[in-house]
Amino acid sequence: MKDKDDFGFLAELLRRRSGLMLGNQRPRFAETRLAPVVRRFGFKSTHELVNDLRHGHETLAEAVVEAMTVNDSAFFRDRKMFDEFRDGMLPGLLARRADKKRLRIWCAACASGQEPYSVAMLLEDAALRSLGWKIDLIATDISTDSVARAENGYYSPFEVQRGLSDWRLNEYFTKEGDGWRIKDSIRRMVVFRQFNILDSLGWLWEMDVVFCRNVLMYFDHKMRASVLEQISDIMAPDGTLVTGSAETIVPPASFYSRPERIPGLYSKLREAPARRRTAS
Ligand SMILES: C[S@@+](CC[C@H](N)C(=O)[O-])C[C@H]1O[C@@H](n2cnc3c(N)ncnc32)[C@H](O)[C@@H]1O
Known part of the structure; x- marks a missing residue:
């Protein structure tokens, strides 16, 4: 993700909605996780997706939080x-x-x-x-x-x-x-x-x-x-x-x-x- 503002906006949205902290060092992680959402909603880029988010697109915001959460697990983990x-x-x-x-x-x-x-x-x-x-x-x-x-x-x-x-x-x-x-x-x-x-x-x-x-x-x-x-x-x-x-x-x-x-x-x-x- 090239645009720092976009990443900052995403990080804040995620923190507010789910408590999750992205940290400054992970724009590429965000880009990879969001690629399926970009495609699903018909955007050409993550930048376009973030622009839509800025206008309060609720379904999109839910999909973004969903995509960004780390959900790995295992039976009897630890x-x-x-x-x-x-x-x-x-x-x-x-x-x-x-x-x-x-x-x-x-x-x-x-x-x-x-x-x-x-x-x-x-x-x-x-x-x-x-x-x-x-x-x-x-x-x-x-x-x-x-x-x-x-x-x-x-x-x-x-x-x-x-x-x-x-x-x-x-x-x-x-x-x-x-x-x-x-x-x-x-x-x-x-x-x-x-x-x-x-x-x-x-x-x-x-x-x-x-x-x-x-x-x-x-x-x-x-x-x-x-x-x-x-x-x-x-x-x-x-x-x-x-x-x-x-x-x-x-x-x-x-x-x-x-x-x-x-x-x-x-x-x-x-x-x-x-x-x-x-x-x-
Ligand atoms: C890494 S998994 C851990 C799963 C399981 N507890 C384990 O230890 O194997 C983290 C889970 O936390 C969920 N999660 C993240 N933020 C959450 C929140 N604010 N409320 C509830 N669940 C959340 C994610 O969707 C994800 O499924």
Whole structure:
């Protein structure tokens, strides 16, 4: 992208709408990601596209945000974190929730579904539903396309090779065409919804575990802190926040305790300051 103003405009649009920071050094990245949108909307260049954006073209703005977001994911990404979920977090939760028999989990930026489905498979391994547990597993993402893909639950051979053992693939997927489809029993455990984490979280409550992985690192410090404070509001008093283990996210110390055993894991502080709720 030759025009600095165009890049600046795009970067600001993206920051305002999704929290994502482009950084000055990535005009070529922007150009590559936007090429399909330029073609789809019939523009001759990125410059033309940006000109149209400047006139407040809403559908175009949504397509641009969609194209610019990094949505790579994998089943059981950061394996250690999922081992910790299965062997540490989950047994603790099951003991503490034994009276209610209800678990509430939110995957805040679920991309094409590998993360919530990994959680669902672990819960199913533990046969929780047949033991009478009610599971609320909510998965959201800003990208409509990603959420649609996630709900569809169909993955290429490359995608299933990333993180799934043969046993798991055979247990929870069915071969279909060239790829694999997640079984309905797992798919139905997850409620998907398109949602921007910069918006009000008022519709979420008492989450036992919040996975917010590999998205906050693209936000600036202020937005990240604000999102993390909001997340603390909608967590159960003994709730756990899971960030990506390679992200160096430090949540506000008045809302979360210092990292637990493994990097990326935080406990909500019971004495976290109460914040004013906004209705969604
Ligand atoms: C790199 S993927 C991470 C997926 C998954 N959490 C993981 O760790 O494998 C980042 C995801 O964040 C989503 N995202 C970016 N900004 C967002 C926002 N403001 N609200 C919700 N999701 C957002 C993107 O659409 C993308 O699917």
